Amino acid sequence: MASTHRLSRQQIVYSLDQTHAPALEITPGDTVVLETYDARTGTIQRDGDLLDHAHPQGANPATGPILVRGAAPGDALGVEIQRIDLAPQGFLAVKAGMGLLGHLAKDFATRMVQIEGDQVRFGEHLRFPIRPMVGVIGTAPAGPGISTGMPGSHGGNMDNRYIGPGSKVYLPVNVPGALLGLGDVHGAMGDGEITFIGLEICAEVTARVELLKDFPLRRPLVETPEYWITTGDHPDTTQALRIAAEEMVLLMQERMGLSFADAYMLMSAAVDVQICQCCGPGEFPVTTRAVISKALIERGAKA
Numbered sequence: 426m427a428s429t430h431r432l433s434r435q436q437i438v439y440s441l442d443q444t445h446a447p448a449l450e451i452t453p454g455d456t457v458v459l460e461t462y463d464a465r466t467g468t469i470q471r472d473g474d475l476l477d478h479a480h481p482q483g484a485n486p487a488t489g490p491i492l493v494r495g496a497a498p499g500d501a502l503g504v505e506i507q508r509i510d511l512a513p514q515g516f517l518a519v520k521a522g523m524g525l526l527g528h529l530a531k532d533f534a535t536r537m538v539q540i541e542g543d544q545v546r547f548g549e550h551l552r553f554p555i556r557p558m559v560g561v562i563g564t565a566p567a568g569p570g571i572s573t574g575m576p577g578s579h580g581g582n583m584d585n586r587y588i589g590p591g592s593k594v595y596l597p598v599n600v601p602g603a604l605l606g607l608g609d610v611h612g613a614m615g616d617g618e619i620t621f622i623g624l625e626i627c628a629e630v631t632a633r634v635e636l637l638k639d640f641p642l643r644r645p646l647v648e649t650p651e652y653w654i655t656t657g658d659h660p661d662t663t664q665a666l667r668i669a670a671e672e673m674v675l676l677m678q679e680r681m682g683l684s685f686a687d688a689y690m691l692m693s694a695a696v697d698v699q700i701c702q703c704c705g706p707g708e709f710p711v712t713t714r715a716v717i718s719k720a721l722i723e724r725g726a727k728a
């Protein structure tokens with residue numbers, strides 16, 4: 426029978442790495458409630474707490490890693506995000522000189538924001554809707570560990586706002602046990618995450634983890650009730666968009682039985698190629714996605 430586990434936010438890592446000892450072992454089909462830290466591990470508590478110094482341990486922790494029994498290279502995890510419960514308070518911030526408008530951002534600034542029901546309170550009078558999402562989700566890569574600040578074919582810091590409640594993230598298994606990590610929840614984030622910083626907040630994420638045997642994946646893939654979403658990342662924006670698009674044209678050929686030319690044409694008419702994160706200049710690659718309606722895939726499959 427499937428079990429439910431709880432993993433404390435004391436169990437965090439700053440890289441996804443096959444040498445990390447598992448914080449928890451689960452059986453495929455189990456559910457885990459993961460307590461996640463905000464991107465600064467709880468060190469930002471008031472408007473006067475600025476991001477003007479490096480975090481002592483690193484930034485962007487992921488809770489984990491979770492060993493999935495029986496997972497082996499060539500398999501995939503299907504991680505269903507069932508709920509995201511946000512802490513009462515999070516923060517937004519500017520780092521001087523950083524992000525897409527870094528040339529205009531002369532000073533550091535932090536603003537604590539409160540979560541009130543399904544709204545964020547920004548200052549006294551302004552409110553906007555929460556849009557909870559998971560910024561970091563991934564498995565340990567086959568080679569050396571990768572910082573939880575970075576994205577890659579193992580997942581990691583993808584900052585894809587479709588990874589919210591009701592979505593399922595398919596991740597390649599690269600090492601025995603998979604070693605899943607998840608963190609960097611945002612209460613809301615606009616596409617681009619242009620300052621480098623979403624609405625960073627502690628949370629509890631309820632996720633059910635399934636194992637798909639012999640399910641080779643080149644990169645993470647996301648399913649929502651409405652869409653299939655491929656992913657890309659690269660320091661160059663065009664290359665990053667191209668990777669997500671290539672993944673999508675392959676998905677369409679495979680699932681819809683289309684030729685390359687038909688899939689490419691249909692993509693141009695009906696698929697959105699979008700940016701998840703583009704907060705350069707800086708060390709972080711651009712992350713991207715291509716989004717297709719599941720209904721269109723299904724119509725193609727029947728044709």
Ligand code: CA
Pocket residue numbers: 485560561582583584609
């Ligand atoms: Ca992030």
Ligand code: CA
Pocket residue numbers: 464560609611621622623625
């Ligand atoms: Ca973040």
